[in-house]
Amino acid sequence: MSKGLFRFITVAGPPSCGKTSVILRTIEPLIAQGYKVGVVKFDCLTSEDHVRYQQAGVTVKKGLAGSLCPDHFFIANIEQAVQWGKKKGFDLLISESAGLCNRCSPHIRNVMAVCVIDHLSGVHTPRKIGPMLKTADVVVLTKGDIVSQAEREVFAFRVRQVNSRAAVLPVNGLTGQGNLLLQQHFQQAPQVDSLEGRKLRFTMPAALCSYCLGETQIGEDCQIGNVKTMDFS
Amino acid sequence: MNFEELLQRPLREVLQTYPYLRDFFAALAISLPNSTIGFGEFLAGQDTAKLEEFSLGQEELRKQCAEFINQMELFKVQGDQRIREITVKAGYDKNGQAEKQDLILRTGEVVCVVGPTGSGKSRLLADIECLAQADTPSGRSVLLDGQAPDQRQRLSGEQQLVAQLSQNMNFVMDLSVEEFITMHAESRLVVDIEHTVEQVYTTAVSLAGESFSRQTPVTALSGGQSRALMIADVACLSRSPIVLIDEIENAGVDRRQALQILVQEEKIVLIATHDPLLALSGDRRLVIRNGGVASIIETSEEERQGLLQLAELDHRLNRLREQVRAGERLDFDLQQFFQ
Numbered sequence: 001m002s003k004g005l006f007r008f009i010t011v012a013g014p015p016s017c018g019k020t021s022v023i024l025r026t027i028e029p030l031i032a033q034g035y036k037v038g039v040v041k042f043d044c045l046t047s048e049d050h051v052r053y054q055q056a057g058v059t060v061k062k063g064l065a066g067s068l069c070p071d072h073f074f075i076a077n078i079e080q081a082v083q084w085g086k087k088k089g090f091d092l093l094i095s096e097s098a099g100l101c102n103r104c105s106p107h108i109r110n111v112m113a114v115c116v117i118d119h120l121s122g123v124h125t126p127r128k129i130g131p132m133l134k135t136a137d138v139v140v141l142t143k144g145d146i147v148s149q150a151e152r153e154v155f156a157f158r159v160r161q162v163n164s165r166a167a168v169l170p171v172n173g174l175t176g177q178g179n180l181l182l183q184q185h186f187q188q189a190p191q192v193d194s195l196e197g198r199k200l201r202f203t204m205p206a207a208l209c210s211y212c213l214g215e216t217q218i219g220e221d222c223q224i225g226n227v228k229t230m231d232f233s
Numbered sequence: 234m235n236f237e238e239l240l241q242r243p244l245r246e247v248l249q250t251y252p253y254l255r256d257f258f259a260a261l262a263i264s265l266p267n268s269t270i271g272f273g274e275f276l277a278g279q280d281t282a283k284l285e286e287f288s289l290g291q292e293e294l295r296k297q298c299a300e301f302i303n304q305m306e307l308f309k310v311q312g313d314q315r316i317r318e319i320t321v322k323a324g325y326d327k328n329g330q331a332e333k334q335d336l337i338l339r340t341g342e343v344v345c346v347v348g349p350t351g352s353g354k355s356r357l358l359a360d361i362e363c364l365a366q367a368d369t370p371s372g373r374s375v376l377l378d379g380q381a382p383d384q385r386q387r388l389s390g391e392q393q394l395v396a397q398l399s400q401n402m403n404f405v406m407d408l409s410v411e412e413f414i415t416m417h418a419e420s421r422l423v424v425d426i427e428h429t430v431e432q433v434y435t436t437a438v439s440l441a442g443e444s445f446s447r448q449t450p451v452t453a454l455s456g457g458q459s460r461a462l463m464i465a466d467v468a469c470l471s472r473s474p475i476v477l478i479d480e481i482e483n484a485g486v487d488r489r490q491a492l493q494i495l496v497q498e499e500k501i502v503l504i505a506t507h508d509p510l511l512a513l514s515g516d517r518r519l520v521i522r523n524g525g526v527a528s529i530i531e532t533s534e535e536e537r538q539g540l541l542q543l544a545e546l547d548h549r550l551n552r553l554r555e556q557v558r559a560g561e562r563l564d565f566d567l568q569q570f571f572q
């Protein structure tokens with residue numbers, strides 16, 4: 001692996017769909033193979049996920065958006081997160097964020113984008129989720145262990161109807177069943193050095209800061225208005 | 234499909250040829266006019282401001298529409314291709330000892346997977362499920378009809394080899410039995426939906442101890458009825474050539490009839506079980522030890538004879554269960570019971 005470059009993956013999905021579980025089950029075998037993996041967790045008010053990552057021996061950074069829009073908070077901090085990952089010498093950095101309003105998507109062009117949804121959310125969900133699903137490269141379907149085969153097949157079909165380009169992989173967040181192919185996607189994710197100048201795959205809605213006004217470019221110069229930054233020291 | 238040519242044809246005709254396009258437009262909140270408009274003209278007439286909400290322009294809309302049709306047609310073709318034989322090429326057990334033989338699974342057979350806890354049963358099933366290519370801890374590889382699967386297709390998750398039936402599975406959708414089967418049939422792009430619904434429904438009712446109607450909400454079915462519907466649905470409608478059964482409970486479903494239906498529909502049935510009645514219903518038993526397939530036991534003629542006796546015993550036990558269920562007293566003589 002060339003110096004400074006490492007693989008970066010954005011993972012997004014509705015709250016409690018199994019993001020943390022899937023990430024853990026997928027990176028555990030990679031860590032066992034010697035991969036150095038870091039996670040940045042973006043959330044709104046509270047999150048206990050960092051404890052689960054720490055217990056698994058994963059270096060984790062938590063960012064809470066508080067009163068700000070979580071998606072704006074995400075994009076205003078993501079370049080710093082990548083620089084932190086670079087400094088830490090990770091082979092693989094994963095950002096986990098809960099897509100809360102289904103209007104936004106944290107996915108960035110030329111950065112591997114994973115969307116997690118669970119079968120329990122019902123077969124209409126794929127159409128409701130929007131850009132987070134539509135712009136993903138890999139869609140992970142969780143909790144298939146507790147619904148019928150018919151519901152799993154209908155669900156996967158509807159996901160493909162919304163996003164025909166993506167790989168659609170069932171993974172069990174409890175047992176890790178199905179994680180091998182996701183591991184292989186992780187191992188083939190495009191490498192990054194910096195996100196400066198990169199673009200979001202989907203524009204954010206209008207509200208408060210420069211990104212609310214349609215800005216999609218990353219970088220300090222583009223951040224005007226109500227921007228909150230994380231401490232990566 | 235030539236998309237440029239399609240654009241010249243009337244919308245109505247295009248929708249008839251590709252009925253699933255209705256789903257495509259529904260997802261974009263685009264309503265379909267009942268006029269003689271051409272397909273190209275219809276696409277070009279979409280409000281740019283509304284498309285903008287989906288981050289789409291005219292160009293992108295046409296592109297996605299073409300991609301959608303391609304994907305759905307591909308899906309149809311895949312559904313028609315039936316895999317007849319799955320080979321699991323020998324790998325290594327937990328000590329790195331080579332397995333003695335390749336394993337070939339053919340449609341219409343029932344294979345039981347047995348072995349103590351931790352022996353590697355789940356590993357073997359997972360190897361099949363992920364189409365292992367010497368890249369799992371066991372080093373096994375899977376061939377479909379003698380061919381190694383295409384790596385790109387493997388990573389796309391398009392081909393799900395294994396359909397699962399287990400006791401933990403429930404229906405979570407708020408639909409009637411009829412709506413439920415219809416939805417599954419639609420997602421398989423089945424042409425004669427009514428016929429399929431009738432077939433699945435009749436099969437399910439024949440399997441269930443107690444009858445139910447097509448209007449019953451799936452969430453209101455009893456345990457046995459749910460299981461019966463799931464089995465009938467998997468037999469008739471699932472895309473996957475393998476059905477993996479994780480212990481079916483005794484109550485409410487005729488288990489041997491269930492196996493017969495799956496076999497008739499040309500499934501490869503894998504059962505993880507230690508129940509002698511089910512194990513002997515299979516054609517073969519894979520004995521897993523220390524991570525490897527240690528031996529493959531064909532069900533012998535003696536065992537098949539034994540199965541008849543076991544079935545009779547099971548039948549008697551079931552009568553006792555019925556008595557318990559009916560709130561009766563069980564006054565019986567064990568000696569007599571075994572006669």
Ligand SMILES: Nc1ncnc2c1ncn2[C@@H]1O[C@H](COP(=O)(O)OP(=O)(O)OP(=O)(O)O)[C@@H](O)[C@H]1O
Binds near residue numbers: 351354524
């Ligand atoms: N051939 C093999 N090489 C290396 N590791 C293996 C092999 N087979 C199985 N294992 C590992 O051994 C462990 C136990 O296997 P597995 O979970 O498949 O057992 P099981 O038979 O399903 O047990 P249970 O009956 O408890 O479900 C797993 O971690 C699995 O990955």
Ligand SMILES: Nc1nc2c(ncn2[C@@H]2O[C@H](COP(=O)(O)OP(=O)(O)O)[C@@H](O)[C@H]2O)c(=O)[nH]1
Binds near residue numbers: 018021143144146173
């Ligand atoms: N049955 C089942 N439960 C799961 C699965 N994946 C996750 N869960 C459970 O779902 C809950 C939420 O999972 P979590 O990973 O915290 O979701 P997140 O909020 O998206 O990160 C937890 O209780 C998990 O144990 C799965 O595949 N099957």
Ligand SMILES: [Mg+2]
Binds near residue numbers: 020049
């Ligand atoms: Mg989480």
Ligand SMILES: [Mg+2]
Binds near residue numbers: 354355356
């Ligand atoms: Mg197991």
